[in-house]
Every structure is written in C-alpha cells, then in structure tokens.
Amino acid sequence: ATLTVARGVDADGLDPQQVSTTQSSQITNLMFDTLVTLDASGEAHPGLAESWEISDDNLSYAFTIREGLTCHDGSAFTPEDVVFTFDRARDPETKNPRLAQYGPIESVTTEGNVVTVTMTEPYGPLMSYLGSFSIPMMCQGSVTADGGFEPVGTGPFKLVEWSRNDHITLAANDAYQNFNPLIENPGRPYVDELKLVVIPEAVARMAALRSGEVDLAEPSLEEAALLDSDPAFKVYSADLSGQQVLTAFTWKIPPLDNPDVRRAIGMGLDRDSYAMIAYEGLVSPTTCPAAPGLIGVDLEKCAEWGVSYDPDAARAILEGLGYTQDSPLEVKLSVHALPGFDQMHQMMQQNLAEIGVQAELETREVAAFFDHMSQENMRTEGTPVVWTMGYSGVDSDYMTTMWKTPGFVNMGLGGEMDAMLDEQRTLTGDARVEKLQEIQKILLEEGYAVPLVSPGWNWLWASSDKIDGFKTGFVASILFNDVKIAE
Amino acid sequence: MTGALISVRDLSIRYGGPDAPAAVDGVSFDVNPGEIVALVGESGSGKSSVSLAVMSLLPDSAHVGGSILFEGRDLAACGRREMENIRGNRIGMIFQEPMTCLNPVLSIARQMTEGLVRHRAMSRSAARRRALQALADVGIPEPERVMNSFPHELSGGMRQRVMIAAALTLEPSLLIADEPTTALDVTVQAQVLDLLVEIRNRTGDGVLLITHDIGVVAEVADRVVVMQGGHVVEHGPWEQVIRAPREAYTKALIGAHMSLEEALTDGGLHG
Amino acid sequence: MLFYVARRLLTAFITILVVVILAGVLIHVVPGDPITAMLAQSGSADADDIARLTAQYGLDQPVWKQALLYAGNALQGDLGTTIRGGEPVAELLLDRLPNTIALAVAGLGTALVLGIPMGFIAAVNRGRAADFAVMLIAILGVSIPGFWMGLTFIQVFSLHLGWFPVAGTSARNIVLPALTLGVVHSALVARMTRSALVDILNEDYIRTARARGLREHQVLLVHAMRPAMISVVTVVGLVFAHLLGGQVITENVFSWNGIGRLAIQAMLQRDYPLVQGFIVIFATSIVLVTTALDLLYGLLDPRVRRR
Amino acid sequence: MADQTPAPAIEVRDLTKSFRVNGRDVHALNGVSLAVGHAETLGIVGESGSGKSTLGRIVVGLETMSSGEILHEGTAISGVGRAERNARLAKCQMIFQDPYASLNPRMTIGRQIHETLRAHGSRQLAHNLATAAVLLERVGLPQDAAGRYPHEFSGGQRQRIAIARAISTGPSVIVADEAVSALDVSIREQILDLMAELKGTTSYLFISHDMAAVAKFCDRIAVMHKGRLVEQGTTRQIISAPQDPYTQSLLEAVPRIGRRR
Amino acid sequence: MTDTTTNHRPRRLPAALRQWNIAVGALILGIVVLAAILAPWIAPYDPFKMASGPRLTGPSAAHWFGTDELGRDLFSRVLLGARLSLGIGFAAVAVGLLFGVTFGMIIAFCPERVKALLLRIVDVVYSFPDTLLALALVAFMGPGVENATIAIAISLIPFYARVTYGLAAVERAKPYVEAAQIAQAAPARIMRIQVLPNILQSLIVIGSIGFSSAILSAAGLSFLGLGVQPPSPEWGSILASGRNYISRAPWILIFPGLAICLTVLSFNLIGDGIRDLTDPKSRRRRS
C-alpha cells in the first residue's frame, strides 16, 4: 500500500549533514537511523549501538555497534560507517550547519565493534543529540564515486525519487530493524511506499485530504480546529516537539533593562487566551524557558519563578514607574510569521495597551527579522523592542545557544549566565537537571524570557480515520513505521 | 417613374439630434441606369452626407428623414444582411478622403480583394489578378508594388486611385464617387473619367458623381443636381444646367470656372 | 535584417548581464543573510557556526567581488549551486521552466480566450447592458484575490465534482491554475480590447469596410480587431513576460511546481545563487519578450515599421 | 553667386529620397533642384506619385533626405545646430494633403489653432481663440466652428481649417499640398485671395493638380514627373509654351466646358 | 452598429443618462471615500476592539459583515480599511502612472539610439522580481505602508512605461502629430496636449485595473514587513489574513473583496464616462 502525505514545505535537501530545517530533517529521519534512541522521557535507549559506556570524566563515549544491520545499498552497516559519519560531519567541505550540536569532539575511533567518541570537554547534551535527527548515522555508500551525495542509511525507508518542491517517494526498507522505543513495529514499515507531496496552501491540503487524494496532511491551525470535531478525521499534535514560543526583550535598552518592567510586561500577557484563541486550543500555555518534555524542564517550578497573567499588578508596577494609559511606555512588538503569530500578537498588543504599554507591531519575514533583531539586541538606547520567537531542540542545552554571549541574534546575557550555561554542559544526571533549573530560574525571575505556548509550528497532522498508527517523535519528527491503512 | 436605380425623396439629415439644424433638407433626385448624375455644390452643402445616407453609413449622431429607394426598395427597411449584400456589390462607394478611409494596418492587396472574395466568391489569387488589372486601369504605374504596400506608403493620388479601383472591381449597379479625382493630376483624372464613362457605356450602370469641378461635370455628366446649404437649388440635364443656369449660385459656379488662359490673365500676376 | 536581429540579441545579452550584476549587489543589501536564515531554522544558531559557514560559503567577501565573480561564472554557463541543499541552480531552474512556461502560456491563452471576446462584446454593445455586464464580470475577476478564486475552484471542481486532482504538476492539473490566471488577467485584456475597439469603430476606414459590403463580423474581426490588437498585444506581451517569472500565488494554491514558488522560497531563504539564477531567467524572459514586442509592433502596425 | 542677390527663401539642391518598401528601394525623388525666392510662389504640378508631397515634407523637416541639400535663406539646414534648425523650421508651415488626418481628432478646431499660435509664443488662450475665430470666418466657416471637432466637418471645410491653421502664425514659407483641391470654385477663389494677401511676406510652395488654380496663383511653375523635375519656368511660359511632352499632355488634359468624353 | 436602422433608432441613451456612468461611478466612489473619512464616527464598533462579539460569527443584525477571528466587528474594519486601501491603491497607481507615462512618452519621442537605450533601462527595472525590489526597499527605507506603496509603484512603472510607449509610438506616426511638430510645438507639450488625450482611454483602463492589483499586492507584501501592520485594517490585509478561513468563515473574505470590487467598478465607470466625455464622436453636440 502507498501512504500519501501532504506537507506545506519540502525538504531543502536530503543530506542530513547539510539540511537545517525541521521539514528537511523530518525526511532524513525516515532514511537514517541514530546511534541511540530516546524514549518519551528523553532517556537514551539502544539504537544502532546496542550498548555504550561513558567514561567517568564524561569525556569518552564507547558505543558497541550492532551486528547484522544492512544499509539501503545492501552493504553491511559497520563501525566504519559511524566513523565515516562523524568525520564527514566535521569536514569543512560538508558545511554542516549543525556542527555545534556534535559537541567538542576530539576524535572518533573504532576498535572491533566499538566506536569511541572522545571529547575535549564534557558535553552533557550529547546523548540527546545522538538520539535525535540532528546526528543520524550514514552509510559510506552515501558518497558516490564522483563525490556526490545519495542518501544511503539504515532507516525504515529508502529513497526512490525526489522532485524538489513537488514530491518525495520512499519505499519501505525490507531489511529494517527497529530499536526506537516510541515505535511498536519491530521490522519493516507496514506500508510499501511513502509518497510525500508538497501542497503549500493549507486549504488545498485539506481539500486533498478530504477528497482522499492524500491520506495524511499538515493542517492549518484554522482547519485543524475544524477537523478535530469531525469523526471522519484524526488530528495529531506532537507532544515531544521540543518547541515553544517565548517573548524576549532588548534588555539593554531602558526601561527594559529594569527586570520589574520586563516582568510587568510578562504579567500583562494572557497566554491562556493565546492558546485558546490564536492557537484554537491546540497548544498549551507553558511556563519554562525550555520546552516541556526536555531535560530539566519542570513547568510547576517555572510557574513559581515566572510571572502569570495579572494585569492589575502589572499596571500597578508600571504606574509606579510613571507609565500610564495616558503616557504609556512605547515599545515595538517585533515578530516574524509563524502559524498563530498574527493573531497572538494582535492580542498581545491589546493586552499591553491595557497595562499602559503602547506596542507598535512590526512584522518581517524570517531572514530580515533575525537580521533586524541582531542589531536591535546590540542597541542600548532608543525604542525598546519586545519580540517573540519560536525555538526548538531535543535538549534544554539550546538555552546555551540562545543566552550565552554573543547568543542567538546577540541576545546573550553574559557574565554569570555564560558560566552557568557552560557548566551545565559538563554535568550529567541530576546535577545537570539542577543546573538547568537554576538557569531557568534566573531567566524567569529576571524576566529575560516570558514563555508563552508550546508547541508552535509543523507540529500538527491530520488524517482520515482510515489511517492508524501515525506517530510523532522528538522535535516534531514523523514516524510511519506503525502506520496501517484500513481498506 | 419606372426603373430609377435610386430615388432619393425629401431626404433630410440632422447631426446631433432631431432638433439640430438640418445639414441636408428636402433633397430629392433620381439616378437612372446608365446615367451619370453629377452632384455639385459648395463645400459643406451636404453632398457627402447625401451619399452616406444612400449607403446607410451616416454616423450614429445623424438623424435621417425622408426615404431612399434602391431599385424600388426602401433602404431604410432593409435588414442588416440585405444591406450588406447591397453595399459594395450593388452600390459602390468611393470616399472623399482616401487616407483616413483606408485601413492603415491592412495591405492594399487585402483591402482591394476582400470585396471580390466576399461578393464574387472569387479565390484570393483570382481576386488579386482582378485587382492588379483594376489598378492598371486607373493608371497606377507599378500595380504590384502598390498591391503589397500599406496606405501610408502611397501618395495621395495613389490612395485615391486605390479607392476607385477597389470600388470599380465590383462593378456595382450604382457607383457613388465622392470627389474621386481631387488628388489626381489632370492626365490621370482624364483617364479615370474615361474609365467611368466606358464602364457606364458597357454595363449600363449608374453613377452618382460628387464634384465641384464644373469642367468635369461638363465633360461626363448626363444630369446635374446642384446643392447649396443643404438644399437642391437646381436640377436638370447637363446642357441645360451648364449652358443656361437658372439659379444665381449655379451661375456663379459656372462663372467662376476659368479656362487656363483666363486664369493667367485673371491672376494677372506679374507674368 | 540578420544584422538587426544580431544587434538586438547583443543588447539583450548586455541588458541581462547588467541586471545580474545589479541584482548581485542588491541582494546583499537586503537585510538578512542565508546563513542566519538557515541556522535560525535549524535550532542551532550558534555564533561560531554562523561565522564558520559564512566563510565556507564565501559570503565574507566584498559584495562587488561576489557579484562580479557570479557574473563571470554565469557567463561561462555556471550558475552555481544552492546554499540550501547544494543543488545545481541551473538544473533546478531548468527543470521547472517548462512547467512555468506551460502555465504562463495556458493562463495567458485563457485570458485571451476569455478577455478578447468579452472586450469585443462590450465594445460592440457600448453603452448597453451587455457592456456593463462584461465590465462587471471583468472587474470581479480582477478584484477577487487569486488565492481565493483558486481555492474556490479547488473546492468546486476538485472536491465536489472530482474533475481534477487538487495538487500536482501535470497536463490534467493545468486546467484550474490556467483558469485562475486566465480570469485574473482577462479583465485587463477585456478592458483593453474594448477601449481600443471603441476608438477604432469610429474610424473612417471601418465605414469603408462596411461600404464594401463586408459582413459585419468581417468588419469587426478584420478591420477593427487587427488595429485594436496593437495595444492589446503590448499589454498582453508584458503580462506574459511577467508570468514567465512564475506566478507564486497560483503555483502555491495549485501546488504547481513552477519557478515562482522556488524563487520566492529562495528569496526568503536568501539563497543567493538561486535568487540570482532566477533573475537570470526572469530577465531573459522579460528581455526576450519585450524585444519580440518591439519587433511585433512593426509587424502589426506598418506605420511604425519603418522606424 | 553675386553677393547682392538675396538668397532664396528655400533652396533645394540635388535632392534624392528613396524609401525602402518590401526590400526594394522606391525612388520618390531623383536629383531635384529648385529655389523659391522671397515672397515668391512656386507651383509644383506633376504626375500623381511623382514626389511632390515628399518634397514638401522634406522642406519642412518632416522627412529626412537620402542625399542633397536644403538651404533656408542660403544656409544649409543640415549644417546648423538643433536650436537654429528648429528656429528656421518654425518659420515654415505645411498644409497637408490629408486635412482630416492632420487634425487631432480629440481637440476642437479653436484649440488646435491655439496650440499652433502658442508654439509661436502667443500664449493667451482668449487672444488666440479670437484670432482663430477671425481666421475661420475668413475661410468661410460657420461661427461655431472653433468649438467643434474635426469629424464634424465636410471634406472641404477641413481643408479650410488646415489652411487657417497654417497661415495663423504668419509663416515665411508655406508648403501647400493640395490645399484647395476639395474646394468648389467659389470658395477656392476666396481662399486663394486670402492666401494671396500674405504673398508680400510669404513664399509658397504650392503643390496642386488644379492647373487653373496654379495658373492663377503662382509666379513660377515646376513640373515633376517620376521623381524628377522635368520643366521649370514662369507661369506664362509653362502654360502657354510648354516644352516637355509631359507638361504638354498635362495641359491638354485639363477639363473644360465644351468638351465631352 | 446595425446598419440601416442606425439612423432611425433613438439614441442609445437618453440625454439625462448620457453621463450615467460618471454619475454612478462618482456616487460609488463618493460613498467609499465618505466612508473612509467618516469611518471613526460611523463605525458601529471600535474596529480594533477584540471580542466585540463572538469570534467568527456570520453576518447578523448586530454585526452586519460578521466578526473576524478575534471577534472584531468586520463592518467597522472594512469601513476603516477604506482609508488605507484607497490610499495605497490610489497612490501606487498615481505614482506608477505619473512616472510610467512620462517615461513611456519620452521614449516614444526619442531619437532611435536613445530610445533603444531607454527601453533597455526599462527592461532592467522590469527584470527585477517584485519581491526582491520590495525586500531591497525595506533595506533602504525600512518597513511601512508608505514604502509598500512605493515598492508597488516602482514595480508598476516599467509596465506603464512600456504600455505608454507602445501606444504613443503608434500615435506619433500619425499626421496630426506631424502637424504639431511642424508648428514647432515643444515636444513635451505635444506629448501632453496632443498625444496624451488620444491614448488616455487605454491608460485609464490599465490604471483602474491597477488599483485592485495594487491593493492585493500590498497585502502580499505585508508579511515582508511592507504594507499594513496588524491590527490596522486594510482590505487587502483582511483578505490575506482571512485566507485560511475560506471554508470556516467566508464572510471575512467576501466583504473586503466586495469593497475592492466596488471601488474598482467605480473607477471603471468614471473612466468610461471620461472616455465618453472626451470622445468627440460619441459626444452630443451642444445645440
């Protein structure tokens, strides 16, 4: 049977070491497996490696590679393939955009069945990334004789055909063995063929779903809400997305340099209604600076540290600082486009107006937005900017990328925070959890981040009720191994 | 009266509305088969308007009164189809201003042959041969070149001859020629007039010749209708009108016609 | 003549080259860069990574150097590889070019098939109910956003009637997008046709054609339409050139795998080589069509020919 | 050339002009040389298609020549700068053979005359319209003519409008291409008289098929045939003693009362 | 025109209705403009106020045009939206026409060599994709409605210039222009006074149709940061933000679409009326 799936955007490429978007990794993840796998709690389980050992100093990881695995091209998957994968990932020629997630690798060596990855410094998040689509294992056959690339992995599907922006056809890998605890089917996927077509317009995608032209599709927020109440359709949302939406501030620009002002603004934001109205009730309000489900994320604790919706208190604080309805605090509310953002920001604007903050909305497309924010975050005077963004990852470590100087779009906090973020990487287990929470506590108490909702984009799926067994994994990955199509 | 080709009765034309002053008022005359009737008169007296009325081609702003019978049939009562079959085929027309009356984007060949193709069911190539002949008949020196030209590439006289030739190829029963020779040098004019007379003699068709050249009238017309200010002021056989004009205007018209010799002395310029 | 055409082609070539170099500079002025855009979406916008990749892609070079380098390579037929996915730009664009041309031709054809008769009917019935009705239809066509019309077509023809698939790029699928494009652009064609025709129907040579006893339809179709088409062709030609650059909205709604979608994506991702490659194609189609138009004026209007 | 004799108003030397039609050259003018003196009226008669209009158009600068030279007041027009060239050409006016086509269909007659006067520095609309009214009356048009559009006139009336427009600026050279061909004799007299009034200051290139009008109006006559000048001389010479056979046949063909075809 | 009956048929429109199109067009446009001006006073609700009613309800007595996804009153929003939409459409087309027509005319009246060069320059500008132009403009001038309007105007200029050039080149070859040239009228005046009125009809047509496309492309640019920023209502952006509600709440699309449609209709009616006025052949003669 063929399963036809409609998405809004195609992959940028099929080379897992070159792609960067979620949509691309969703595809590569179907063709490439990972060294380890993650269960729903984020705990590492065996994958292509049947076991591993971590040295006491947390610097060396020894993975024992399973035997009897075959690549799509029929060759056996060997420890050399693992080394090949790591070497290629680190080769400048590869231009790997996710190299930072591999951590401070010193060397990757093999001995018999064992591959040893040695770090120059301890790197806590490694196992999470190894279990996600960020670091998939490639077979050596992926590099063709003329130096070109061809996706050859050990994953559940192999590539049949790709026509960019139109469709990708994948065939079930007969030799597939599954180790992912999120998946029940131990072997080859039930469907023979998987066809992923691109239908950019959400309404058209839904029409295709309704007409039976496709079996599974990404709905728009608006349509998902409609389908949710229709018994002929199922709507799925990714619980393990690792995504969330949060509000941040150009905290160097007065008066946003004052934590009270930032917290007051946070208090003015009614995230429950954003979730209910802007997101049609398909997301949940969240409280932590890292996404729910990731390591060290405890929504209840975060709720204590952070602010909750309390416009009266917010107004009081701002009034105390001289900002009233009549002489409001003027800020820009700078955003880019994501599903639900448009409505949410209009609601935020209205919320802010009620507490004496006059926010002027400023929309930009993604590239210009980040460029703009990089500049705004460097300023120390002028109109302060309140801005919203989405962020995702498989490990709470992404807070390092965001907040450690210079930080994402120059939003790094510097000082003590840099040190804490560095430190959390060297820790494991409870110690790391504790450190991560300490970091989050500061972010929330100082009002650097106001978490809004989770998840945020590409996390919704809808199918006809004939489809059974569709699942989503970490970082909004999509899993088809268990899918059965009822006649 | 039996067998008038066309009889115009009490024709009035008003431009702009039923209440506008009449450009043509109470005009009546006949053209019989085999007859060349000259319509002469002062500039603006309504000659062209009358001819357009006969063709039913006045602009929408014109209001027409009176009747026009062609071979006994009231043209006003003709349907569109019928009129299309009459025009060009039974009544041909040569317009006064050859430049604006030729389609600028169609070749001369196209414009000359389309009538033949339409009314005579000729093939394009046969029509082309016929048209070439007609161009030669009106004294065009290089008919082939002219055929392949566009109107703006021709001299004024050539365009006028194209108009004449196009109308003549169809050999209509009635030919209306609105000042057909104004742009022609006198030798060509003579040739064209000879041609008209020859066709008339051969086929017995009628011609309504609009002109202001009394010399031309005297040479070819059988009868003369003189118009002034929208009215017919005099009407009769050519000898009578030219030799013994009754109306003052007609007299003036004829009196003003000069022979070359008169012109020389009259102009009396420093010769 | 041959010399003339050769000279035209040379100037066309130079025009395109100028566009490409200008675009190469312009593109770097636009805020945002491919690497930040890429990493912002990767969940790994690490500052070190950005610096490293920027250097690896040669984006740290001076702008003029990059623009000239690109133009130089382009002259040798090398349009480079995309930043996202590392695919050869020329191949990517040329694969989609036939789709885009097909849609542009079909869309424009539909616009002409709808628009010219509408304009014709309106002009012939000027001032009457038919004129007004045609105008109303034309204006509806141009005021309704393309995506709305397209989606409605999908709802009606694909979902309810099941005549056409919702999505895809095939001969069967071209009907609805072509219809959408056609309806949107037919307004311009119809109004332009009407406007030109109304003027021409007043000309003396139309009277001459009637005097020749031509059938009314011959008069209108040959004597009136031929000259009227001159101004229509100008507009239509320019629209066609534009359509050859892809129709983002229509391509999106009908999942048509054309150049427009690819281009807008490239633009938003700041995939410079792809954007520049697209501009090469877009500029080429504009220059070719406008050159053809200039030649066509002469063909359609002998009065302009000698100039 | 003696210094004392003033240069002719217009002089044409060895003018040729060919058009390219369907890949073939059509020689409209073939080595034509002639001169029009100050306040002189030169009649140009000749075969239809012999290049008379083309000559006129070249003289007023509407058409380029293939070779040859045109001198205004003794100065070659090709040798002077743009501004001077324009200034010289500004003193020339032309009455077109196709009066209707030469009138702007969307402009009233009064307005068109105003535009012409305006180009010659008379900017006041009211004043120009008054001038226009006088001129239109003099060419025998009804009072309301200034407010009407070209299509509302008869052929002869349009011709008179074109004449009125051309003489409105008092040009020093007028090329009159079949200016009176569509006029009946009585009005033609009137118009020719009007044009004659300007003769003291204006040189005319009077292109016509109407031998009588030419005989009456012109000082000298040039006869053209197939792009060449076949004969030139005073009016009396040409009319009473034509030398060239073409001229003879031309005169022979003039219609006259008393001959019947 | 049907032949023989032509002359006897009563005039197609009675005298009073002669300028019927202008009258109706002006009436519609007047209403729209009035609505734009008076919007703050006549709007039944605050156009920005969320939850004026329940979300996404259809047209009713309380909300004539229904409510949008945030429960705002759509009627009030469409009313206020007239301001920006009229402004954008009008300004973009006006600027585009002004420059486009001027360039086009100049090109048509240029000597051969200069003409080729100018045409190529127009081609160069035309060769830049709208989106790139718009993005570049944001770079130079920052986001905003005004800049969106400018971006659209710029992308319209080469089109208008080319169309004008095509039309004017045909006119230029006509004898009446030659007659004006002989009179040595200044070229600029010939273009403006002689040629322009004769090609005006077609320019009105592309202008009036350009109005709606300008509004729609402004909406298309708003996600680039150009164009109207929410929550300001503008017809095109209401349409754009409502696109995913096409099956759930079609009224969000219908009413602003209708507003655009009516406005464009009024322009077209007035355009036709102007044609009738300036077309001497179909004009009544004053008696």
Ligand SMILES: Nc1ncnc2c1ncn2[C@@H]1O[C@H](COP(=O)(O)OP(=O)(O)OP(=O)(O)O)[C@@H](O)[C@H]1O
């Ligand atoms: N379309 C029109 N609208 C208004 N008046 C018109 C129209 N056509 C002609 N006229 C007027 O009607 C009268 C008669 O014009 P017509 O063309 O019949 O004259 P004509 O005898 O042919 O003159 P000519 O010898 O100068 O060609 C003229 O006064 C003219 O101004």
Ligand SMILES: Nc1ncnc2c1ncn2[C@@H]1O[C@H](COP(=O)(O)OP(=O)(O)OP(=O)(O)O)[C@@H](O)[C@H]1O
């Ligand atoms: N634009 C043009 N293109 C091609 N040939 C032309 C053009 N203009 C004139 N000719 C040709 O040049 C020759 C002379 O034309 P011209 O108009 O000067 O003649 P003319 O003496 O004025 O004749 P007429 O008395 O018939 O008006 C003709 O053979 C004509 O076909």
Ligand SMILES: [Mg+2]
């Ligand atoms: Mg007449």
Ligand SMILES: [Mg+2]
């Ligand atoms: Mg001539």
Ligand code: NI
């Ligand atoms: Ni566009």
